[in-house]
Amino acid sequence: MLQYNILIVEDSPTMRQLISFALKRLRGIRIVEANDGVDGLKKLSAERFDLILTDINMPIMDGLKLVSLVRNDANYKDTPIVVITTEGAQEDRERALALGANDYITKPIQPNRILDVAKGLLKIT
Amino acid sequence: MSKEEDKGVHGRAEEFLQVFKKGAEFTQELMRENERLRYRIIQLEESQSNLEGVPASTDENRKLFQRIEELEREKDEILGRIRQVEAENQDFAARYIEIEEENNNLANLYIASYQLHSTLDFKEVLQIITEIIINLIGAEEFAIMLLDEKSNEIQAVACEGILRDNIPHVKLGKGIIGEVAKTGENYFVENVSTYVQDLHQPMVCIPLKIKEHVIGVLVIYKLLVQKTTFAAVDYELFTLLAGHAATAIFSSRLYNDSERKLSTIQGFIDLLTK
Numbered sequence: 001m002l003q004y005n006i007l008i009v010e011d012s013p014t015m016r017q018l019i020s021f022a023l024k025r026l027r028g029i030r031i032v033e034a035n036d037g038v039d040g041l042k043k044l045s046a047e048r049f050d051l052i053l054t055d056i057n058m059p060i061m062d063g064l065k066l067v068s069l070v071r072n073d074a075n076y077k078d079t080p081i082v083v084i085t086t087e088g089a090q091e092d093r094e095r096a097l098a099l100g101a102n103d104y105i106t107k108p109i110q111p112n113r114i115l116d117v118a119k120g121l122l123k124i125t
Numbered sequence: 126m127s128k129e130e131d132k133g134v135h136g137r138a139e140e141f142l143q144v145f146k147k148g149a150e151f152t153q154e155l156m157r158e159n160e161r162l163r164y165r166i167i168q169l170e171e172s173q174s175n176l177e178g179v180p181a182s183t184d185e186n187r188k189l190f191q192r193i194e195e196l197e198r199e200k201d202e203i204l205g206r207i208r209q210v211e212a213e214n215q216d217f218a219a220r221y222i223e224i225e226e227e228n229n230n231l232a233n234l235y236i237a238s239y240q241l242h243s244t245l246d247f248k249e250v251l252q253i254i255t256e257i258i259i260n261l262i263g264a265e266e267f268a269i270m271l272l273d274e275k276s277n278e279i280q281a282v283a284c285e286g287i288l289r290d291n292i293p294h295v296k297l298g299k300g301i302i303g304e305v306a307k308t309g310e311n312y313f314v315e316n317v318s319t320y321v322q323d324l325h326q327p328m329v330c331i332p333l334k335i336k337e338h339v340i341g342v343l344v345i346y347k348l349l350v351q352k353t354t355f356a357a358v359d360y361e362l363f364t365l366l367a368g369h370a371a372t373a374i375f376s377s378r379l380y381n382d383s384e385r386k387l388s389t390i391q392g393f394i395d396l397l398t399k
Contacts (some may be wrong), residue, residue, distance in 0.1 A: 014240045014256045021232050056385035086259060107353045108263035111229040 004029045004122050005047065009040035009054040009066060010084070015109065019053060019084065022111035031118055037061025041069065050081060051122055053114070056085040056096070063097055073099030078119035084109070230358045233261050234365055240375040245380040250373045251283040252345075255364060259285065261360060263352035265343045268324075269291050271333075271341035271374070272306055279306050279342060286347060293324055302342055305330040309339050311363065317354050322346050329355075331363045333371035340371050 006029055010016045013029055023029060032049070034040040036058040044052075056063035067094045070076045080102040085092070088106045096104050100116065103117045119125075216301040237257045244250060251269060258264045266286030270279045279302060298307040300327070305312050312330040314320045320328045327344035334340070343363075 011241075012256045012260065014253060015260050017236045017240065018233065018260065021236060022229075086263075086265070086349055088349055107260050107349065108352060109233075109260055111232060111251060116273065 004050040004124075006031050006051045006053065006118070007034060007040060007043055007049045008032070009034045009037060009052065009058070009063065011036055011055065011058040015055065015084075017113060018109050018111070022109075025115055026118060026122075026124060035061065035064035036067075039104045040066050044073075046066065046072065049076075051078060051118060052076075052081045053084055053118075056083060056087055057090075059065040066097060067096060067101050082114075082117055082121065084114070089113065152348045159169070159234075226358070234362065237261060237366060238369045241369045242376075245377050247374070247377040247381050250370075250377045253286055253373070254370045255283060257370075258343070258345070259349075261362060261366075262345075263295065263349045264347070266347035267343065267345040269333075269341065269343055269370075269374075270295075270302065272339060279303065283340075287324075288298050291324060292344075295325075301326050302330055302344060305332050305343050306339050308332075309334055309337060311360070313355070313360075317348065329363070331367045333367050333374065335368075335375055340375055343367060343370070 004026070006023060008019050008023075008031060010018050010019065012032070020031050020033070023031060032043055032045050032047075037054075038061045040054065040055075041061075042050070054063040054066055063085070067081050067083065068083060070079065081100065082103045082105060083096045083101045084105045084107065085096075085125060086107045088095075093104045102121055105113055166325050175236065212264075240253045240257070241250065244253070254269055258267055260386070264285070268281040268284035268289070270281045270292070272279050277297040279295045279297065281289050283289075284292060293302075295302040295306075297303050302310055309332045311332070312327075317328060322328075322345065327346050329343075329345040331343040332339045332344060343366075
């Protein structure tokens with residue numbers, strides 16, 4: 001069975017658990033969690049991921065910096081990135097998408113929305 | 126026979142011939158009429174035999190009409206059943222969405238309560254409550270306030286988006302916050318969109334209760350930009366979270382106090398045994 005590797009970069013353990021819980025409804029996925037942008041980069045260098053979900057406001061390295069670095073990495077230039085954040089302003093969304101994010105989800109978290117976006121980007125029917 | 130007698134016989138013969146000819150013509154006419162009538166009888170007999178078939182055909186038609194009516198009724202019944210099944214399908218689809226939402230809400234609540242009871246560290250508990258309020262409820266400015274049972278005063282112990290010093294200390298029973306802490310009843314402004322921020326009059330005030338015992342309140346002053354209103358589930362979430370949060374806060378405080386006391390006692394024991 002095809003397996004998708006998904007990386008969740010989020011400093012809140014509650015949010016990581018909520019996102020994982022939503023994604024676990026998809027078959028054939030493996031979830032790896034990272035606490036912040038730097039931790040996320042470490043995980044990205046260790047193995048291949050099919051989808052990255054990241055928060056914006058995190059200590060050490062924020063999500064937008066992570067998106068920018070990932071998009072400039074030849075190995076990950078085509079990997080879908082979803083930003084999940086409390087920042088609901090249109091300019092924040094545009095900024096994240098301009099940096100290379102594929103989708104932008106605002107909190108409060110809706111498990112179905114996360115699931116639909118992940119399905120779409122992983123092309124799971 | 127004289128000439129006159131001869132003429133008389135001849136005249137009668139002529140007359141007789143005429144009568145005979147007329148009789149012959151009449152006979153021929155009768156025979157033609159007879160022929161015509163016989164032909165007519167045959168025609169009538171034929172049409173009679175045809176007419177005998179007509180009732181059989183009408184009977185068949187009647188049966189066919191009855192069958193058509195039955196089929197029409199069956200068709201109407203089937204169409205009715207299809208409409209019923211379609212309505213049931215729509216109902217099931219709506220129910221499925223409802224259950225899906227319910228499932229998501231329960232999952233959120235499960236994770237929230239799991240996280241709340243995952244630690245006995247007071248500060249961590251406050252941090253988790255803060256995360257839940259931001260991520261699950263969608264609040265931007267809020268505070269967690271606890272009741273000091275000695276002074277009967279409610280004070281903020283954690284807040285987000287506002288300075289803790291700006292949050293008023295409230296006496297039990299005074300104002301909205303004090304009243305909520307006293308009665309244990311949830312408070313929500315009628316219209317979130319028209320709410321004007323006032324630190325004494327929050328948008329939402331939820332008592333943190335362990336059974337009927339209020340240990341504090343959760344006050345919300347502002348929601349995230351994208352969160353324009355409260356959904357039905359938010360009200361349930363508030364109440365359920367308040368219960369779990371209260372237990373987690375109470376347990377962690379008890380644990381911290383006992384840890385501190387244990388440490389003090391241990392210090393005395395160490396001092397005495399040295």
